Amino acid sequence: MAILYKLIPHLLSWLGILLVLLRGFPVRRTVVTVTGISGFLLGVAGALLLFRAFQGATPFWIIKSSLGVGFLCLWGVSVATVYCSTGRGAMLLWGERFATGSLSAGAVTGITAIVAGAVSACKIPGADGNALAYMALVLSACALTGLAPLLEKLLPASFKVSPSGMLATLVALLLFSSSSILRLDLFSPLSMKVMKGIHDFVHQFMESILIPDHLFVRPVVWKYIGFLFGKEVGFWGGIVIWFTPAILIALAIHFERLPSVAHIRQGAQRRRLLAAAIRERRYRLFIPALALLIFAAAAYQSSFPSVEYWDPKPLPVTATPSGEIIIPKRGEVDLEDGKLHKYIFKQGEREARFFVLMNPAGELTVDLDACAICKPDGYGQAEGTVICYYCKTLIPLETVGKPGGCNPVPVPFAERGEGVVIDSMTLINSWGATVKATVRAKEGAK
Amino acid sequence: MSSAIIETNGLTRSYGDICALKPLDLLVPEGEWLSVMGHSGSGKSTLMNLVGGLDRPTSGTLRVGGEELLALNEDGLARFRREFVGIIFQQHHLVPYLTAVENVMMAQYFHSVPDEAEARHALERVGLGHRLKNRPGELSGGEQQRVCIARAIINSPKLLLGDEPTGNLDNKSTVMVMELLKELRAEERFTVIMVTHNQEVAAWGDRTIHLDDGVLVREDRLKVEGKAG
Numbered sequence: 001m002a003i004l005y006k007l008i009p010h011l012l013s014w015l016g017i018l019l020v021l022l023r024g025f026p027v028r029r030t031v032v033t034v035t036g037i038s039g040f041l042l043g044v045a046g047a048l049l050l051f052r053a054f055q056g057a058t059p060f061w062i063i064k065s066s067l068g069v070g071f072l073c074l075w076g077v078s079v080a081t082v083y084c085s086t087g088r089g090a091m092l093l094w095g096e097r098f099a100t101g102s103l104s105a106g107a108v109t110g111i112t113a114i115v116a117g118a119v120s121a122c123k124i125p126g127a128d129g130n131a132l133a134y135m136a137l138v139l140s141a142c143a144l145t146g147l148a149p150l151l152e153k154l155l156p157a158s159f160k161v162s163p164s165g166m167l168a169t170l171v172a173l174l175l176f177s178s179s180s181i182l183r184l185d186l187f188s189p190l191s192m193k194v195m196k197g198i199h200d201f202v203h204q205f206m207e208s209i210l211i212p213d214h215l216f217v218r219p220v221v222w223k224y225i226g227f228l229f230g231k232e233v234g235f236w237g238g239i240v241i242w243f244t245p246a247i248l249i250a251l252a253i254h255f256e257r258l259p260s261v262a263h264i265r266q267g268a269q270r271r272r273l274l275a276a277a278i279r280e281r282r283y284r285l286f287i288p289a290l291a292l293l294i295f296a297a298a299a300y301q302s303s304f305p306s307v308e309y310w311d312p313k314p315l316p317v318t319a320t321p322s323g324e325i326i327i328p329k330r331g332e333v334d335l336e337d338g339k340l341h342k343y344i345f346k347q348g349e350r351e352a353r354f355f356v357l358m359n360p361a362g363e364l365t366v367d368l369d370a371c372a373i374c375k376p377d378g379y380g381q382a383e384g385t386v387i388c389y390y391c392k393t394l395i396p397l398e399t400v401g402k403p404g405g406c407n408p409v410p411v412p413f414a415e416r417g418e419g420v421v422i423d424s425m426t427l428i429n430s431w432g433a434t435v436k437a438t439v440r441a442k443e444g445a446k
Numbered sequence: 447m448s449s450a451i452i453e454t455n456g457l458t459r460s461y462g463d464i465c466a467l468k469p470l471d472l473l474v475p476e477g478e479w480l481s482v483m484g485h486s487g488s489g490k491s492t493l494m495n496l497v498g499g500l501d502r503p504t505s506g507t508l509r510v511g512g513e514e515l516l517a518l519n520e521d522g523l524a525r526f527r528r529e530f531v532g533i534i535f536q537q538h539h540l541v542p543y544l545t546a547v548e549n550v551m552m553a554q555y556f557h558s559v560p561d562e563a564e565a566r567h568a569l570e571r572v573g574l575g576h577r578l579k580n581r582p583g584e585l586s587g588g589e590q591q592r593v594c595i596a597r598a599i600i601n602s603p604k605l606l607l608g609d610e611p612t613g614n615l616d617n618k619s620t621v622m623v624m625e626l627l628k629e630l631r632a633e634e635r636f637t638v639i640m641v642t643h644n645q646e647v648a649a650w651g652d653r654t655i656h657l658d659d660g661v662l663v664r665e666d667r668l669k670v671e672g673k674a675g
Binding site: 267268269 | 529554557558559561564600601602
């Protein structure tokens, strides 16, 4: 039952996708219904095959890439729509012909349904042993596919769907569906890329080239420069990229040229035609507006995920007189249970947070609870990944213990007997160096 | 004879126990100017309200411009009034804080979209080209009624209803308004139904019907086209 509850957003997205497609291709209802359910089942089966064929993050990467491609297509279409709104008749005709063909109806429905099915399947943990959950997903999707044509008839006739508006809503619904799955979420990585892009630009351009040792930049100025390093800038930059396609489509519709009525002699008739065109244009704005709302919901779900992270309170540890921190593998906690175990070591006024984790390959790793880039907000664990709380980057468990990017900074250690041995000075110095490098830049933003 | 724009069969309207209009059979050909006369309470305005879609009959059939008004819902009636009927009232009902041209544009707005150039042209046609920016309070009674006419014809109605349109006007203004209506009717070819107490005003029509206590009691067909003054 719990898994059915978790599938609700995905099933709602699927129903929304069907309604939009049925209204978008009103004379291709059979094509949409049959291709829709076939594609969805194919997507679920394809995801299962991917999980069986590949280990680790690869299946997620493939599905996430298809979502990314969809979002890029939406960007392209939104720019083309703006171009068309300037009155390029040939492109408009092409778009209309494309929008009404049965091949295009089948293609758009099929691709959307495959991705929707694959995304929904990703919500069910484990490819094996969850046959009932998969069955429930498939049956629910079939029932909704049968229900959708009936519901679509209840929608008001004024609910018009233009080709670009349809694409915007479909992509928005797919991204909403994927945003509840950490490893498929696109918004947080997008925000992170914006933040890191700005970070790299500021760092490379200003710090390294122009003002290498900050001779001319006082701390107060760094406060403002530091703002550019903050995750808030990444968030708002991400929001701009996230919403722009739907906004462009809405603007293109809003500023679309009205039909020429100059040849109509009677004023009232002329105005009536104009009013009808304006009304029809206004109704078509509903779909991009709906897409904007769904994009907003996806961004919210991504920023405030309903995932419960495994994030234990750091256990205090001490060093032996020889400066070694020894943590037993099976003491208070079992270090080999695949979970992240956090510790805190204090030496005078200095302290260091770190964690011990056994990766899926069965190797123990010891890492700082911080990375070399972000503020040391620490990590949590969920859905086969550890997540950086600051930038929301997901790090697959397979790569934990390897340095670079937002990965936790590895700490040298040794396995001796039944324990893990870490040199306290190395740990403290590593923490100090990492935190000093990252906090300085982020202070202005926080 | 041209086809009927208005056709009623046994049309009645009652308000509780009071029967304002008793079963009425009436045929109005397209393009006719029909004057409706009668004493106060004879059912003139009731008939006009029914024909204009402002009220619903109690029984009978009422077909206007090919549409059975009883079969229309509220939205259908609103569309009918918006696109088919123009009404001129005795009390003008102009918006006092809008200029003459804005009052005309308001009718365009509720019909479809406003078009200032067209509204200006309509006012010029009724001889108010120099009063476009004046508010109703700055216009004489005759000028206000001419704004009402411009407002009534701006959406090219097939049927123009007048409920005592000259009731508040002096003789000179009455003649001016009636001549204007005659000219516009010749150009636009709309049907006119004019409710009036005034025999001279009624004489401008092609036909006059007399109502008394909700009953059609007499019908005069004018042999000579209406004249006045």
